[in-house]
Amino acid sequence: xxxFWWVNHKKTAADELAGGYIWSPKKExxxxxxxxxxxxxxMIPGDRIVSYANGTIKAIGLVTDFSMAMPKPTEFGxxxxxxxxxxxxxxxxxxTNQKTIRPRDFLEQLSPLLPRKYSPLQAKNGHGNQxxxxxxxxxxxxxxxxxxxxxxxxxMNEEIESTSDLLEKATKILEEEILLDSSLSLTxxxxxxxxxxxxxxFRKNVFLLEKECRCTGAKxxxxxxxxxxxPWIQCKTSLERLDGNNGLMLTPTIDRLFDKxxxxxxxxxxxxxxxxxxxxxxxKLGAKTDNPRPFSERQSSYLTHHRENVFRG
Amino acid sequence: xxxFWWVNHKKTAADELAGGYIWSPKKExxxxxxxxxxxxxxMIPGDRIVSYANGTIKAIGLVTDFSMAMPKPTEFGxxxxxxxxxxxxxxxxxxTNQKTIRPRDFLEQLSPLLPRKYSPLQAKNGHGNQxxxxxxxxxxxxxxxxxxxxxxxxxMNEEIESTSDLLEKATKILEEEILLDSSLSLTxxxxxxxxxxxxxxFRKNVFLLEKECRCTGAKxxxxxxxxxxxPWIQCKTSLERLDGNNGLMLTPTIDRLFDKxxxxxxxxxxxxxxxxxxxxxxxKLGAKTDNPRPFSERQSSYLTHHRENVFRG
Numbered sequence: 001x002x003x004f005w006w007v008n009h010k011k012t013a014a015d016e017l018a019g020g021y022i023w024s025p026k027k028e029x030x031x032x033x034x035x036x037x038x039x040x041x042x043m044i045p046g047d048r049i050v051s052y053a054n055g056t057i058k059a060i061g062l063v064t065d066f067s068m069a070m071p072k073p074t075e076f077g078x079x080x081x082x083x084x085x086x087x088x089x090x091x092x093x094x095x096t097n098q099k100t101i102r103p104r105d106f107l108e109q110l111s112p113l114l115p116r117k118y119s120p121l122q123a124k125n126g127h128g129n130q131x132x133x134x135x136x137x138x139x140x141x142x143x144x145x146x147x148x149x150x151x152x153x154x155x156m157n158e159e160i161e162s163t164s165d166l167l168e169k170a171t172k173i174l175e176e177e178i179l180l181d182s183s184l185s186l187t188x189x190x191x192x193x194x195x196x197x198x199x200x201x202f203r204k205n206v207f208l209l210e211k212e213c214r215c216t217g218a219k220x221x222x223x224x225x226x227x228x229x230x231p232w233i234q235c236k237t238s239l240e241r242l243d244g245n246n247g248l249m250l251t252p253t254i255d256r257l258f259d260k261x262x263x264x265x266x267x268x269x270x271x272x273x274x275x276x277x278x279x280x281x282x283x284k285l286g287a288k289t290d291n292p293r294p295f296s297e298r299q300s301s302y303l304t305h306h307r308e309n310v311f312r313g
Numbered sequence: 314x315x316x317f318w319w320v321n322h323k324k325t326a327a328d329e330l331a332g333g334y335i336w337s338p339k340k341e342x343x344x345x346x347x348x349x350x351x352x353x354x355x356m357i358p359g360d361r362i363v364s365y366a367n368g369t370i371k372a373i374g375l376v377t378d379f380s381m382a383m384p385k386p387t388e389f390g391x392x393x394x395x396x397x398x399x400x401x402x403x404x405x406x407x408x409t410n411q412k413t414i415r416p417r418d419f420l421e422q423l424s425p426l427l428p429r430k431y432s433p434l435q436a437k438n439g440h441g442n443q444x445x446x447x448x449x450x451x452x453x454x455x456x457x458x459x460x461x462x463x464x465x466x467x468x469m470n471e472e473i474e475s476t477s478d479l480l481e482k483a484t485k486i487l488e489e490e491i492l493l494d495s496s497l498s499l500t501x502x503x504x505x506x507x508x509x510x511x512x513x514x515f516r517k518n519v520f521l522l523e524k525e526c527r528c529t530g531a532k533x534x535x536x537x538x539x540x541x542x543x544p545w546i547q548c549k550t551s552l553e554r555l556d557g558n559n560g561l562m563l564t565p566t567i568d569r570l571f572d573k574x575x576x577x578x579x580x581x582x583x584x585x586x587x588x589x590x591x592x593x594x595x596x597k598l599g600a601k602t603d604n605p606r607p608f609s610e611r612q613s614s615y616l617t618h619h620r621e622n623v624f625r626g
Binding site: 045213255256 | 599
């Protein structure tokens with residue numbers, strides 16, 4: 001069920017280990033897509049990861065939340081100057097090894113296990129592959145690394161946590177900026193903060209357009225959540241944060257699936273489902289649309305953002 | 314769909330209007346049940362309420378959340394000395410009238426509309442009925458009062474908000490108490506805070522006993538919420554807050570129904586459903602148990618607390 005990953009941090013290793021995450025730009029500097037960057041979108045909570053930089057493995061980690069669209073971490077400073085500002089972040093709970101190990105010291109065991117395509121290391125000499133930021137590896141490689149570290153995988157005992165500290169921190173910073181923004185009226189500031197929780201004017205605006213949950217048909221108002229289509233934290237303007245066209249009334253379960261990018265919608269109202277979620281589980285979670293209702297043009301433009309930046313396909 | 318209510322505040326009027334709530338003890342000083350106190354359990358978000366004290370109506374209000382078990386507000390001080398500490402609180406968004414009105418000034422219109430049983434006022438003289446703290450009234454009475462105030466019911470335009478400021482405030486105070494409690498280790502304090510969000514050791518403890526959602530059968534771990542049976546804020550000890558027997562793994566929608574007391578469980582595993590929720594909506598929200606699994610003895614004792622203090626029957 002879990003997947004296993006290998007990150008080649010290079011010069012941002014210290015920032016990413018201290019910050020509890022991995023981050024990559026969405027695309028190469030040339031604008032081309034990269035499998036090694038797209039892999040961040042494939043990670044799911046509970047996955048395990050090996051941290052590699054400068055020839056050594058100093059930590060292993062547990063993926064604690066789904067990837068989210070995030071600008072380049074400011075702490076990268078000059079180290080991140082080559083990368084686009086627009087990227088993916090995945091929160092990781094790192095566990096620093098008591099013993100630093102070098103893959104080149106056990107290359108004869110490691111090489112036969114390396115994937116033929118998108119390998120993190122070169123099988124013949126154990127050097128990190130250029131451009132291979134995040135690679136999928138087999139459980140055998142992860143087990144081998146754990147054994148070399150010489151201690152059991154303590155992370156195995158951790159349960160996944162359902163909210164991410166990093167997202168909370170970013171939210172708090174943005175909320176403080178809004179509260180101190182003297183270009184906005186006090187009422188506007190209050191409504192923008194309320195909007196994040198699906199409350200106030202935003203909720204009212206959404207309710208004018210959406211009376212029931214798109215997936216379940218539930219209409220019990222006090223249970224429904226007014227969630228943003230383009231996430232509140234990614235909105236660029238106050239208008240986007242308060243726009244009723246940028247919201248859906250969903251049951252808490254469906255809201256969470258939509259928020260985590262496990263489902264999305266086409267403009268026709270057709271539901272899109274991520275491959276990361278097993279079909280039988282999806283049915284149990286109630287995510288289906290028997291009666292797809294087309295979205296308006298303004299709703300559709302927010303949905304385009306959701307499909308490209310939140311939905312994980 | 315909405316219900317209408319009339320509160321006779323008496324000496325706590327100022328506290329309740331300023332605080333944004335109504336509060337009553339669960340029982341009479343004699344230990345007897347009271348319909349006027351039980352009525353707080355019947356309120357649902359979106360209901361309207363008339364505020365009456367000392368012969369005048371100074372405000373009307375909107376019910377913004379379900380009732381919750383709460384100790385007597387400390388601001389009552391000496392004014393609340395006759396009441397038991399154990400009570401119900403319902404969050405209200407009050408709107409103070411521009412014009413104070415007196416029911417006795419339009420008694421000839423009001424009297425015929427008053428209910429025969431559990432009336433807030435005496436039909437013959439307009440005096441408040443002794444013991445009638447919270448009474449259900451007809452929409453006609455509410456409309457009459459709104460008309461007398463001489464302004465449209467502004468509250469009608471408000472949408473219900475999904476979380477309660479009051480509960481958040483109480484939670485924050487309790488969290489701060491825990492963080493400063495030097496009788497607990499730092500780790501214990503951290504785990505108690507994490508437990509409120511269904512994280513950390515508490516989640517691990519629950520997962521050892523409960524692998525899937527009791528109502529939907531969903532097993533997709535990263536979507537399930539580890540919620541308390543006896544609410545975190547009502548727990549008396551650290552043990553209760555971290556006890557895996559005091560938790561269920563539920564989908565976000567079912568967790569919310571359980572948390573708001575709209576569903577509960579018998580020890581046999583049979584689901585109990587509140588009359589406040591329409592049957593067709595319940596089905597759409599996915600709340601059913603095809604395969605009731607009996608609870609253990611320790612789980613059952615927490616469920617008894619839930620049925621008596623959270624479930625609204």
